[in-house]
Amino acid sequence: MGETLVLVKNLEKSFNGEKILGGISLKVERGEVIGIVGPNGTGKSTLVKILAEAERPDLGEVSIKGRLSVLYQEDYLLPWKKLRDNLCLGLKLMGRECNPIVFARKLGIDKFLERYPKEVSGGTRRKAAIVRALLPDVDVLVLDEPFTGLDTESKDTLLSIVGEFAKANKAVLIVSHQLEELFRVVDRVYVLRGRPAEVKKVLRREEIGKGTV
Incomplete structure (x- = not known):
């Protein structure tokens, strides 16, 4: 066991x-x-x-x-922050470095990191929420x-x-x-x-x- x-x-x-x-x-x-x-x-x-x-x-x-890291059903992205900042917010609040590019590239959202949530599709927002959950160690x-x-x-x-x-x-x-x-x-x-x-x-x-x- x-x-x-x-x-x-x-x-x-x-x-x-x-x-x-x-x-x-x-x-x-x-x-x-x-x-x-x-x-x-x-x-x-x-x-x-x-x-x-x-x-x-x-x-x-x-x-x-x-x-523990959690992905909720809701994406909970802050609309006034770009996707990159949304992904890294938790890590930055903990004083840790953040580079989301590896997981973002794997899920195909690396080209959207400088856009705001309202500027991307629902699927992209969902992927962003997933990447945010995956980033912490x-x-x-x-x-x-x-x-x-x-x-x-x-x-x-x-x-x-x-x-x-x-x-x-x-x-x-x-x-x-x-x-x-x-x-x-x-x-x-x-x-x-x-x-x-x-x-x-x-x-x-x-x-x-x-x-x-």
Whole structure:
């Protein structure tokens, strides 16, 4: 067994008196790529925000070892800053150097770095948000619907990057409705169902794609 970098135990969360998460437990070990799937409304993005400490759980335990970077469903780009400045904002606030060109070139947005968000397409903005999440040197990478709005080539590139992260002994957690892409890279999948959401199945790589989701 590898070192556990993300550990979630019996996580519960309610909004306006309605319970959304009903005791979620999962773990991600170093070198693993884990998927989370489930219908809309099962609290997957809420779970992501709790991992990022953007939301607090009502009950349960969340333990993350090392540094974390998150891609949210929304791009959260600052409209008054050029893409280059948006990509580097987090690193600069930490007093660290930033050179986004390698990941920007891989995802085909290097020629747009001097443009403002309103001057580029939604797909380019999504790629910019992905690059921003990839830039920090982190131990845990959390991606919420990373394949949405991407062309086939960009999806393949992102999958390759995710695989490189795992090979570098990092932990990756991906929330996605796009199962074909997700199943190409994950080691295990947590299947959420119900409201409040619970983990109904945990599928190993050899079980994925056999009609069991």
